[in-house]
Amino acid sequence: MVKQFVISSGHGDKVAGAIGILNEHEEAKKVVNRVYDILTKGYNGVGFKYHETTATTQNQNLSNIVSFHNRKTRDLDVSIHFNSATPTATGTECLYYDALTLSTKMSAAMASALGIVDRGAKKRKELYFLRNTNKPAILLEVCFVTSEKDAAAYRNNFEDLCQAIAKAIAEHLGYAKNQVEGVSNPKDSIYYNKKFDRLVLLTDAGVYADVEFEKEINRYKKDTKIDIEAIVYTKNGTPRFLVKEKDKCAFITANREYVKAYSVDK
Numbered sequence: 001m002v003k004q005f006v007i008s009s010g011h012g013d014k015v016a017g018a019i020g021i022l023n024e025h026e027e028a029k030k031v032v033n034r035v036y037d038i039l040t041k042g043y044n045g046v047g048f049k050y051h052e053t054t055a056t057t058q059n060q061n062l063s064n065i066v067s068f069h070n071r072k073t074r075d076l077d078v079s080i081h082f083n084s085a086t087p088t089a090t091g092t093e094c095l096y097y098d099a100l101t102l103s104t105k106m107s108a109a110m111a112s113a114l115g116i117v118d119r120g121a122k123k124r125k126e127l128y129f130l131r132n133t134n135k136p137a138i139l140l141e142v143c144f145v146t147s148e149k150d151a152a153a154y155r156n157n158f159e160d161l162c163q164a165i166a167k168a169i170a171e172h173l174g175y176a177k178n179q180v181e182g183v184s185n186p187k188d189s190i191y192y193n194k195k196f197d198r199l200v201l202l203t204d205a206g207v208y209a210d211v212e213f214e215k216e217i218n219r220y221k222k223d224t225k226i227d228i229e230a231i232v233y234t235k236n237g238t239p240r241f242l243v244k245e246k247d248k249c250a251f252i253t254a255n256r257e258y259v260k261a262y263s264v265d266k
């Protein structure tokens with residue numbers, strides 16, 4: 001039988017995690033959702049994901065998360081967190097109870113995907129999640145929510161990060177990557193998933209005040225060139241480009257049907 005996993009986001013809807021430049025719980029949910037999709041669709045893996053929504057105290061929140069994990073048949077428990085410290089603290093970590101090898105690989109894989117320092121594997125036997133889940137467990141600290149540099153690295157490399165986390169889990173559980181091209185990540189063929197400096201519009205397109213595209217604030221004609229500040233993602237993981245519209249942040253599609261990377265030698 002194929003090995004199974006459980007992956008959950010740290011903290012909960014009513015029990016906030018760290019809040020800095022990034023909101024830990026909100027970003028952890030995005031990482032969990034994307035990694036879960038890659039593992040179940042791109043690797044034919046089998047698992048469960050969980051986001052805690054009801055607890056109003058930290059103890060209840062931790063207990064709900066661990067109960068979900070322990071109720072499932074699985075071989076690995078994964079918890080996604082983000083670190084918090086001073087503005088200069090940077091890097092990835094992976095905390096563990098006894099899964100040292102996997103944690104070492106995981107921290108290095110995240111660091112390489114994000115292009116930030118690898119702070120490595122750390123044994124933390126006292127942590128509630130690691131201590132109370134009764135299968136091998138790891139707790140990822142993706143990067144620091146308090147660091148501008150880490151936040152930018154995370155936003156710009158979200159897809160690479162999730163692919164790297166999924167790959168490390170897949171290798172540990174013996175999953176093979178789905179060989180059919182494009183199936184592992186159907187969104188890749190539709191959307192750009194990496195930032196570049198400048199785009200050119202292939203058709204008339206709107207610029208929006210919000211990432212979910214609820215409020216259009218301007219429209220540009222085909223062939224307009226626009227500078228890109230960063231790549232960001234909607235709640236469902238759809239990539240968008242963050243651009244500047246009259247010195248304010250705005251969002252435009254990253255759909256390859258509508259925009260193209262602009263290069264000067266063309």
Ligand SMILES: [Zn+2]
Pocket residue numbers: 010011017018024081082
């Ligand atoms: Zn946390």
